[in-house]
Amino acid sequence: MExxxxxxxxxxxxxxxxxxxxxxxxxxFGVMKILNVTHASFFTWGAYTAAFFIGxxxxxxxxxxFGFVIIFASAAVVGLVLGLLIExxxxxxxxxxxxxxxxxxTFGLFLxxxxxxxxxxGVNPYFAYxxxxxLESVEVGGITRDVYGLTLIGLAALVALACWYGQNRTKxxxxxxxxIYDREMSEAMxxxxxxxxxxxxxxxxxxxxxxxxxxxxxxxxxxxxxxxVIVLSFAVVVIGGMGSIPGALIGSILVGLLRALAVHxxxxxxxxxxxxxxAIVLVFRPEGLFAPAKPRKx
Amino acid sequence: MTTTPILQVKNLQKSFGAVIAxxxxxxxxxxxxxxxxxxxxxxxxxxxxxxxxGYLKPSSGTIEFEGRDIxxxxxxxxxxxxxxxxxxxSQVFTTMTVYDNLLTALAIADSAGLNxxxxxxxxxxxxxCEETLARYHISEHRDSEASTLSQGVRKLLDIAMAMVSKPxxxxxxxxxxxxxxxxxxxxxxxxxxxxxxxxxxxxFIEHDMEIIERYVSRVIAFYQGEVICDEPPEQALVxxxxxxxxxxxxxxxETQGA
Amino acid sequence: MxxxxxxxxxxxxxxxxxxxYFVPDWFMNQMMFGFARALAIIGLLVLWRTGLVSFGHxxxxxxxxxxxxxxxxxxxxxDAFVRLAGAMLVTGIIGVLLGYILRNYRDIFFAMLSLAxxxxxxxxxxxxxxxxxxxxxxxxxxxxMGAAPEGKxxxxxxxxxxxxxxxxxxxxxxxxxxxxxxxxxRDNEIRVEYLGYSVARAIxxxxxxxxxxxxAAGALTAMALGQVDPDSMVNWTASGELVFVTILSGPGSVxxxxxxxxxxxxxxxxxxxxxxxxxxxxxxxxxxxxxxFLPGGLWSIAARALRGRK
Numbered sequence: 001m002e003x004x005x006x007x008x009x010x011x012x013x014x015x016x017x018x019x020x021x022x023x024x025x026x027x028x029f030g031v032m033k034i035l036n037v038t039h040a041s042f043f044t045w046g047a048y049t050a051a052f053f054i055g056x057x058x059x060x061x062x063x064x065x066f067g068f069v070i071i072f073a074s075a076a077v078v079g080l081v082l083g084l085l086i087e088x089x090x091x092x093x094x095x096x097x098x099x100x101x102x103x104x105x106t107f108g109l110f111l112x113x114x115x116x117x118x119x120x121x122g123v124n125p126y127f128a129y130x131x132x133x134x135l136e137s138v139e140v141g142g143i144t145r146d147v148y149g150l151t152l153i154g155l156a157a158l159v160a161l162a163c164w165y166g167q168n169r170t171k172x173x174x175x176x177x178x179x180i181y182d183r184e185m186s187e188a189m190x191x192x193x194x195x196x197x198x199x200x201x202x203x204x205x206x207x208x209x210x211x212x213x214x215x216x217x218x219x220x221x222x223x224x225x226x227x228x229v230i231v232l233s234f235a236v237v238v239i240g241g242m243g244s245i246p247g248a249l250i251g252s253i254l255v256g257l258l259r260a261l262a263v264h265x266x267x268x269x270x271x272x273x274x275x276x277x278x279a280i281v282l283v284f285r286p287e288g289l290f291a292p293a294k295p296r297k298x
Numbered sequence: 299m300t301t302t303p304i305l306q307v308k309n310l311q312k313s314f315g316a317v318i319a320x321x322x323x324x325x326x327x328x329x330x331x332x333x334x335x336x337x338x339x340x341x342x343x344x345x346x347x348x349x350x351x352g353y354l355k356p357s358s359g360t361i362e363f364e365g366r367d368i369x370x371x372x373x374x375x376x377x378x379x380x381x382x383x384x385x386x387x388s389q390v391f392t393t394m395t396v397y398d399n400l401l402t403a404l405a406i407a408d409s410a411g412l413n414x415x416x417x418x419x420x421x422x423x424x425x426x427c428e429e430t431l432a433r434y435h436i437s438e439h440r441d442s443e444a445s446t447l448s449q450g451v452r453k454l455l456d457i458a459m460a461m462v463s464k465p466x467x468x469x470x471x472x473x474x475x476x477x478x479x480x481x482x483x484x485x486x487x488x489x490x491x492x493x494x495x496x497x498x499x500x501x502f503i504e505h506d507m508e509i510i511e512r513y514v515s516r517v518i519a520f521y522q523g524e525v526i527c528d529e530p531p532e533q534a535l536v537x538x539x540x541x542x543x544x545x546x547x548x549x550x551x552e553t554q555g556a
Numbered sequence: 557m558x559x560x561x562x563x564x565x566x567x568x569x570x571x572x573x574x575x576x577y578f579v580p581d582w583f584m585n586q587m588m589f590g591f592a593r594a595l596a597i598i599g600l601l602v603l604w605r606t607g608l609v610s611f612g613h614x615x616x617x618x619x620x621x622x623x624x625x626x627x628x629x630x631x632x633x634x635d636a637f638v639r640l641a642g643a644m645l646v647t648g649i650i651g652v653l654l655g656y657i658l659r660n661y662r663d664i665f666f667a668m669l670s671l672a673x674x675x676x677x678x679x680x681x682x683x684x685x686x687x688x689x690x691x692x693x694x695x696x697x698x699x700x701m702g703a704a705p706e707g708k709x710x711x712x713x714x715x716x717x718x719x720x721x722x723x724x725x726x727x728x729x730x731x732x733x734x735x736x737x738x739x740x741x742r743d744n745e746i747r748v749e750y751l752g753y754s755v756a757r758a759i760x761x762x763x764x765x766x767x768x769x770x771x772a773a774g775a776l777t778a779m780a781l782g783q784v785d786p787d788s789m790v791n792w793t794a795s796g797e798l799v800f801v802t803i804l805s806g807p808g809s810v811x812x813x814x815x816x817x818x819x820x821x822x823x824x825x826x827x828x829x830x831x832x833x834x835x836x837x838x839x840x841x842x843x844x845x846x847x848x849f850l851p852g853g854l855w856s857i858a859a860r861a862l863r864g865r866k
Binding site: 306346351360372373374376378382383390391392393403405406407408409413414415416417418421459460462463538 | 557728731732736743747754793
């Protein structure tokens with residue numbers, strides 16, 4: 001029973017952080033048809049920025065609770081700055097080009113940003129444990145768990161809710177769906193697609209950065225931090241359907257639980273099982289489990 | 299003595315969900331005929347061509363070519379059997395020159411077995427390439443990249459490539475659409491001369507009634523997925539149904555300067 | 557046959573094979589790794605001409621490398637030729653099988669599915685003790701039909717010869733009808749089908765060719781390196797490296813991969829000495845520069861220079 005709770009909670013925690021990171025990736029793909037490898041950079045930079053400032057402010061004697069403010073602020077700043085720089089600086093010149101070429105360009109940019117981190121933050125790891133230590137731990141069904149990890153689940157739920165609300169209840173959401181469906185038609189109907197692109201990209205960037213920033217207090221932030229996450233996010237996005245937010249949710253939960261199950265019961269298949277599922281989905285349902293309906297074009 | 303028609307279409311039907319794109323089409327084509335297919339946009343002409351050439355699978359009905367059933371076979375096999383087509387939007391190899399387009403087509407047509415490993419620049423193919431370029435009057439464009447060609451030249455290239463497999467039936471989908479009024483007849487003359495020399499049975503979709511009058515011996519009119527007329531042009535063009543459902547709209551188009 | 561490419565390749569073979577005897581060991585090593593990898597790049601070049609980019613070719617690189625390692629450890633095979641043949645057989649079979657699936661995909665889906673397959677292998681290798689897990693295996697020095705020479709010169713010559721044979725074969729392949737079916741398929745699949753040839757079959761054949769070439773690359777690299785491990789040979793970063801060198805070399809000629817790969821190898825060695833924390837930046841920056849300013853890769857510079865001299 002305890003193992004079951006552990007697996008479920010571990011899985012949900014993992015799913016939560018995957019979801020926060022992946023939802024940005026999938027929306028960017030849905031709207032702009034770009035598989036953005038640089039998304040990993042938002043994650044890494046968010047984590048580094050948060051960890052760095054948590055450490056700094058802690059040194060200066062600020063209360064540990066302020067760490068939470070830093071986390072969200074880091075996510076916002078990193079997402080805004082990096083997002084705008086990348087979209088306006090690079091991507092906007094590439095929209096007409098081959099989609100695979102765009103992926104390669106974002107991959108190149110990702111590599112550059114990875115080394116830039118070393119220049120800015122140095123090679124030593126950062127461990128900003130303060131916010132996590134602050135929340136201590138709690139007993140759940142006989143096992144001790146960090147409250148911090150549980151709040152991650154809560155955060156993911158909030159993000160999911162915000163996405164649902166944004167997509168279904170706001171005018172912005174409708175614009176987004178129109179542009180995902182058909183960019184040309186949307187432009188013809190007067191929608192300022194450029195603005196939609198920029199705003200979408202920045203929101204995606206902020207969410208990616210938030211994933212990194214929020215997870216920073218639980219691990220040692222080192223170079224190469226974002227490399228594994230991005231491939232797993234790809235898997236999530238592919239499984240759920242590129243461009244689908246509910247797909248990212250289901251995909252994250254599936255991948256997270258699968259991983260937790262594997263880690264506890266069959267560690268040998270931990271890595272391979274996620275990609276096996278990704279391959280299976282691609283073979284039998286390439287659009288993903290929840291692909292947004294595409295109108296057939298003549 | 300009646301000879302077997304080269305192409306027999308029986309009760310051909312195609313529906314996309316609730317939309318019936320083709321309804322109970324029955325057509326017999328004899329070898330050597332030149333047939334014009336007319337009808338307003340959306341009447342089912344291209345759907346018909348798509349089904350005969352294998353791009354679409356009919357919902358029901360049969361298509362027999364030279365006595366063999368080719369219903370539902372993919373384009374690749376239909377071409378190998380002996381039916382070719384040209385496209386409304388010419389399908390060419392965009393980054394290759396006109397010469398390379400044709401050479402590639404000839405090579406693919408001659409790629410059975412180990413031939414596929416032979417160099418593409420071999421004398422037999424190169425010679426046939428020159429001949430074909432000359433026959434379709436596009437030799438002067440041989441070094442132009444296909445994406446830079448004018449509509450008329452693109453169409454000629456498209457048809458030249460379709461003819462590479464030496465088909466017995468050729469279906470042309472609007473061979474003169476997008477071509478300027480002056481060029482239309484020149485292009486059709488080139489095409490029809492080349493096809494006659496190869497003794498090909500021709501069916502072509504056309505909106506321009508002048509072209510229909512000049513080149514065909516039989517007119518098949520489509521309307522809302524059905525054949526509403528199948529007669530020689532003199533009768534077809536005065537048929538009241540054709541006047542109402544086809545020419546009426548054609549005339550309307552032309553007076554509008556479409 | 558007065559084919560400029562073949563002449564150039566033969567000259568290159570002569571210069572390298574003989575020169576390799578006299579240059580310092582470290583440079584011969586660079587050439588070994590560079591030319592071995594070039595085989596994989598040639599394979600990716602064929603796919604690229606067909607309009608396909610694989611994000612998972614490290615699958616075959618790793619399969620080739622690990623086949624050599626396992627043949628060594630489990631069967632005691634040390635002969636370089638047998639090892640190479642084994643690697644090519646294994647990658648050929650897997651290429652045929654996976655090709656049945658992948659030949660129906662294009663663009664980003666082809667890229668992602670190939671990535672997924674390669675990561676499945678990575679996942680299996682990393683977590684399986686019997687397969688070396690993250691440490692991998694050492695590979696004993698190769699023998700050559702009984703001869704067990706000192707040093708790596710024999711292996712170097714083998715790599716050069718295999719490189720030459722592959723380049724010449726692929727070069728003539730590209731001039732055949734099947735070879736033309738690369739750009740033809742990329743330009744217009746419908747037209748190819750309507751000319752009577754199966755696009756799926758064309759892609760399948762090219763996929764298998766690229767798989768076998770990449771397997772050979774992995775096998776030769778394993779022998780040159782003396783070891784195999786998943787992170788440098790099977791991980792998605794390894795696939796990324798292969799794609800990078802392909803783009804860097806450009807699709808213009810089968811000779812380009814040798815130069816591009818050697819430059820990459822030299823760059824990597826120097827970068828790790830002088831600017832160890834800027835290597836990724838250099839790769840990333842170069843990739844972006846090539847995509848934006850030199851879409852034909854480094855080879856287009858050479859081609860322009862050669863043309864200018866006429």
